[in-house]
Amino acid sequence: MSLEQLKSDVAELAAFLQQAKGARVKDVLTTAKAAAEREIVNLEMKAKIAAERQANGATDAKRYLHELTDYGWDQSAKFVKLFISLNGVQGCTEENVTVTYTPSSLQLHVRDLQGKDFGLTVNNLLHSINVEKSYRKIKTDMVAIYLKKVKEDEHWDVLTAIQKRLKQKKDSEMSKDGDNPESALVNIMKKMYNDGDSKTKQMIAKAWTESQDKVKLGKETGGDLDSFGDL
Known part of the structure; x- marks a missing residue:
């Protein structure tokens, strides 16, 4: 599906979501919207990487992009912290480990790690982050990403809004089961x-x-x- 079609779908889903009243309908629309947004980010990331590879020559073009899905996370009063395990990442240059932030998402790109590229995308963060004050650190076999909370001392129950909805749905079902x-x-x-x-x-x-x-x-x-x- 093209990038333009996905963006059109997201806009349409957002319009439906504003009109939706039932919890189940909202869950379905929210999940579909998040999936489309993730596809958009992935397509944009692949396009960006393809452009970088073209600029850097044929060697970069031969590398395959591995999409990461596993990570750990924690939080302090000021930051939400993500920890992504990647063997040997400490050997990468600073320029080859980049993170792109928006107020509600992040996108990690690791270039040329043992001949491979790696990417991680997290959309629909539970609360807004301060893009300017967010940063990352390269550690031994790990990339640590620090997302600056807009509201300090605000506790995040989960990392994303989708996870929040799923948790609420699960809690609701468990409450019903209690009877x-x-x-x-x-x-x-x-x-x-x-x-x-x-x-x-x-x-x-x-x-x-x-x-x-x-x-x-x-x-x-x-x-x-x-x-x-x-x-």
């Missing part, structure tokens, strides 16, 4: 199954099957599970 313990148990088991390894999945599937067999047996005999005692 229905059986539903809560089912959701917990589903989450454990989806997040677990193959052995965990086998154990959960076995336990679930056995529990369903006991429920069925209890119904057939006209009793409940407690009536069986310890077998």
Whole structure:
């Protein structure tokens, strides 16, 4: 999809979002808008890198861009800090490790690290940052990015607005489950199954099957599970 089409989609989604009233509709529109914005940033970053490579000659043009998704983060009263692990990044020159900031996003670009380029984009930050006072440091096997909070002492529950919405949705679902313990148990088991390894999945599937067999047996005999005692 072209950059112009993506920008048009973002504008249209933003207009719909202003008119939306239902929480579910807002979640869907917000997620779609964030995805389109991420594509825009990625396309712009790739275009920028392509231009730099063309200016620097054929050697740069042969390198592949690896998009980073994993990072850790923390905060102090004045800064939100991101930590991106990259083996050997301390060997890069200062010019080859750049970060582009906007009040609501950041874009890291690491050039020519062991013959590869790396990029990280974070959009829709939870709160605004001070672009002029944000900076980065190159450490051993790590890039640390310091985002200056516009409002000092303001606590960030999460890093992005999308994560905030997802957390609120999850908390809302858990609150509803609190009124229905059986539903809560089912959701917990589903989450454990989806997040677990193959052995965990086998154990959960076995336990679930056995529990369903006991429920069925209890119904057939006209009793409940407690009536069986310890077998």
